[in-house]
Amino acid sequence: MLHPDRADSRDSVVLDVRELTKVFGAGHVAVHAVDGVDLAVGRGEIVLVMGPSGSGKTTLLTMIGGLLRPTSGSVTIDGLEITALKESQLTEFRRHYLGFIFQNFNLLEALSSRENVEVALNFAGVTGKKAREKASRLLTDLGLAGRLRAKPDTLSGGERQRVSIARALANDPQLILADEPTANLDSHHGHEVVTLLREIATQQQRTIVIVSHDHRIREVADRVLWLQDGRFEEIDAGVGPAATFETARAQYGGRPAP
Amino acid sequence: MVPIARRNLLADKVKLLVAIGGVTLAIVLILVVQSLYYGVQREADSFVHNLPGDLWVMQQGTTDLVFSNSHLPDDAAGAIQTVDGVDRVYSLSGRLMTFTVNGKDVRTYVMALDPLSDPATSEGAAFVPATGTIILDRTFANQAGLTRGEELHFNDAALTVADVRHLGNVLVTQFAFVNAQDYRELFGVPGAVNFFLISLENDASRAAVAESLGDLVEGSRVDATDRFAKTSAAESTGDFLPIIRVIMVIAFIVGLAVLSLTIYSATIERAREYAIMKVIGASPLRLYRIVLSQSAFIAAFGFAAGVGLAFVFNSVAEDIVPQFITHIRWRDVAFVLGVTVLMSFVASYLPINRVARVDPASVFRA
Numbered sequence: 001m002l003h004p005d006r007a008d009s010r011d012s013v014v015l016d017v018r019e020l021t022k023v024f025g026a027g028h029v030a031v032h033a034v035d036g037v038d039l040a041v042g043r044g045e046i047v048l049v050m051g052p053s054g055s056g057k058t059t060l061l062t063m064i065g066g067l068l069r070p071t072s073g074s075v076t077i078d079g080l081e082i083t084a085l086k087e088s089q090l091t092e093f094r095r096h097y098l099g100f101i102f103q104n105f106n107l108l109e110a111l112s113s114r115e116n117v118e119v120a121l122n123f124a125g126v127t128g129k130k131a132r133e134k135a136s137r138l139l140t141d142l143g144l145a146g147r148l149r150a151k152p153d154t155l156s157g158g159e160r161q162r163v164s165i166a167r168a169l170a171n172d173p174q175l176i177l178a179d180e181p182t183a184n185l186d187s188h189h190g191h192e193v194v195t196l197l198r199e200i201a202t203q204q205q206r207t208i209v210i211v212s213h214d215h216r217i218r219e220v221a222d223r224v225l226w227l228q229d230g231r232f233e234e235i236d237a238g239v240g241p242a243a244t245f246e247t248a249r250a251q252y253g254g255r256p257a258p
Numbered sequence: 259m260v261p262i263a264r265r266n267l268l269a270d271k272v273k274l275l276v277a278i279g280g281v282t283l284a285i286v287l288i289l290v291v292q293s294l295y296y297g298v299q300r301e302a303d304s305f306v307h308n309l310p311g312d313l314w315v316m317q318q319g320t321t322d323l324v325f326s327n328s329h330l331p332d333d334a335a336g337a338i339q340t341v342d343g344v345d346r347v348y349s350l351s352g353r354l355m356t357f358t359v360n361g362k363d364v365r366t367y368v369m370a371l372d373p374l375s376d377p378a379t380s381e382g383a384a385f386v387p388a389t390g391t392i393i394l395d396r397t398f399a400n401q402a403g404l405t406r407g408e409e410l411h412f413n414d415a416a417l418t419v420a421d422v423r424h425l426g427n428v429l430v431t432q433f434a435f436v437n438a439q440d441y442r443e444l445f446g447v448p449g450a451v452n453f454f455l456i457s458l459e460n461d462a463s464r465a466a467v468a469e470s471l472g473d474l475v476e477g478s479r480v481d482a483t484d485r486f487a488k489t490s491a492a493e494s495t496g497d498f499l500p501i502i503r504v505i506m507v508i509a510f511i512v513g514l515a516v517l518s519l520t521i522y523s524a525t526i527e528r529a530r531e532y533a534i535m536k537v538i539g540a541s542p543l544r545l546y547r548i549v550l551s552q553s554a555f556i557a558a559f560g561f562a563a564g565v566g567l568a569f570v571f572n573s574v575a576e577d578i579v580p581q582f583i584t585h586i587r588w589r590d591v592a593f594v595l596g597v598t599v600l601m602s603f604v605a606s607y608l609p610i611n612r613v614a615r616v617d618p619a620s621v622f623r624a
Contacts, residue, residue: 058622067537067619088541095539106534106621108262110269113262122259123539167538179622 014174014207015041015064020073022059022230024025033059035230036073041175044205046197051227056151057210058179060227064209065098065177066090078174084149095124099168103180105160107152113163114148120170138166149211158189158237165196176200178210182217194220262535263551266528266553273520278559280516283599285564287509289594290571294493295502298429300323300585302494305426305433306487309371310348310381311455313359315471318479322486322493323352324367324428329450334475335374338454342468347374349381349451351441354431357410357417364402364410366394367431370441372451381457389437391420397580399430402583414442425582428494510597513560521553523561525609529616536618549609550602557602565591 013078017039024031041047051057062068064075066082074083077097085093107116118133121127139148142162148186152160161181168176178197182190198220201208210217217245218224226233267274306314306323317336320328332349339347352369373380380386387393394404399422402410409416417436426433436444455476458467468480481489495502525532532545572584 062619062622065537091536091539091541094537100537102534102621106530106537108531108534110265111260111262111281115265118537119262120262120538123535123541123544127259171539188453 012042016076023071046208048221048224055227056230099173099176101178103183105164124171176208182214277520277556281560282563284509284513289568293586297584299491303487303491312458313456315454322490328452343467345459346457348455350453366434370438372438387420392417392422393435395425395432397427532616533621553602553606561598
């Protein structure tokens with residue numbers, strides 16, 4: 001078990017996960033999807049969580065996102081222990097403190113790019129011209145000025161993911177959770193998205209937790225965690241030597257680590 | 259606010275049109291059947307009101323003009339005339355009769371109004387044709403192909419059409435008027451009439467006169483015109499009220515089924531999107547509102563189109579089928595609006611349940 005306090009100081013810790021456990025089933029069929037995980041992530045930091053399929057990456061992410069109740073342990077975001085919140089409070093919390101980026105983009109197909117971003121603002125109580133202007137600005141900042149009215153099915157994969165990122169940023173969240181953000185993108189668009197996430201973390205001081213198999217993300221991650229059987233087995237700096245990546249490469253292929 | 263519900267619906271225009279069409283059909287069916295019901299009632303009511311008289315004297319147990327028989331002694335007229343407060347007395351008799359027109363049998367409800375005084379000065383003169391003639395209801399005349407001057411035959415007698423106008427059409431039959439003398443000779447029961455219609459003097463007490471008349475004619479009952487018009491109207495539609503209710507329930511079920519299926523399938527298809535919205539912070543209430551808005555959007559358009567089409571349908575139907583008499587009342591439109599709102603809520607129940615059960619974590623599954 002690795003210790004969590006890798007963030008520079010406790011004050012700058014945005015995400016603090018302690019002894020987080022999720023058990024599915026009971027008795028002899030019980031599965032420990034996440035098994036006593038500790039993790040602290042500081043402001044502006046990008047943490048990449050890697051691991052084989054079924055290692056508990058997505059379960060960990062959904063618990064951090066307040067979408068799944070842990071069996072035990074706690075998740076504290078920006079000083080607020082979300083594991084103690086009621087369902088309605090969690091919804092309210094997600095609206096203002098969390099941004100989500102998905103592998104499948106998960107845009108609302110009937111809405112335009114701008115409306116997809118606007119919806120997140122609407123849910124947080126920002127409406128009308130203010131919401132439209134902010135959505136337009138976010139999309140413009142991400143290079144989608146000419147695609148504001150485009151429906152998701154007319155956008156390329158890279159464009160869709162940028163809309164998804166704009167939506168995640170809409171309510172200025174402290175923490176962004178990204179699930180395989182490059183999995184459905186070609187190498188060019190994948191690189192674009194990875195670079196964008198790094199810029200967001202650095203320039204806007206957003207904390208980003210990424211779950212991915214994609215080794216390209218290692219280039220921009222401050223830390224890389226290896227999750228195996230629900231536990232962090234090893235933690236490496238993104239730029240350091242990493243047996244974990246050798247393991248990953250052996251299992252999943254992919255480019256050699258730089 | 260981004261109109262998510264509207265955008266979702268407009269994303270599949272064919273499905274939206276089918277759904278609106280289903281609700282429209284239900285609304286048209288409910289309104290047309292209801293308007294037919296009240297059209298017949300109104301016709302029966304106005305027919306009674308159009309005849310002269312403030313009070314109707316009839317045999318006990320009589321409920322209306324067409325569906326129950328009333329027999330009173332015709333010589334009671336003289337005694338009735340002597341009652342204080344009575345101004346004029348009319349006798350009214352009627353039977354459903356079959357005539358021959360150009361070799362074909364046609365049926366109409368023949369009546370005779372006898373003013374029992376000079377018909378020319380009486381209030382009911384418009385219903386008293388000359389002997390040997392008959393006044394026909396327009397619907398019946400159209401059906402039988404009769405115009406003014408043509409003849410209807412009954413046994414060896416012939417009656418010439420003196421006038422064709424709107425008299426009364428109660429779906430199962432239409433009214434016609436002959437002279438009282440002809441009626442007695444051709445169709446009458448000797449010594450009997452069906453009703454006495456009483457016009458009161460201006461200062462007469464209706465209740466007091468009614469009481470006196472009831473005592474005067476043995477086995478009789480006296481109704482104010484308003485009351486008799488109401489009971490006649492109710493009787494004229496009483497038999498098909500249960501049928502109308504069944505049709506209305508079927509129409510409601512059809513509309514509800516189409517609306518429910520559309521909303522439910524739209525919800526299932528977009529279950530992932532509801533999960534996404536939950537993840538990015540949509541409250542359950544907000545999501546339910548989206549489902550309800552979709553349902554309300556379809557229902558509102560279905561209602562508007564349905565009401566408009568019902569008016570058009572009735573107008574066309576009345577032209578093609580003259581017996582088809584309808585009357586759309588605003589309170590019926592309000593009732594249908596209520597039905598539509600109910601439909602909209604009921605149709606949203608299952609989809610809302612489905613949305614409530616959508617697991618937001620499912621968005622992380624590929």
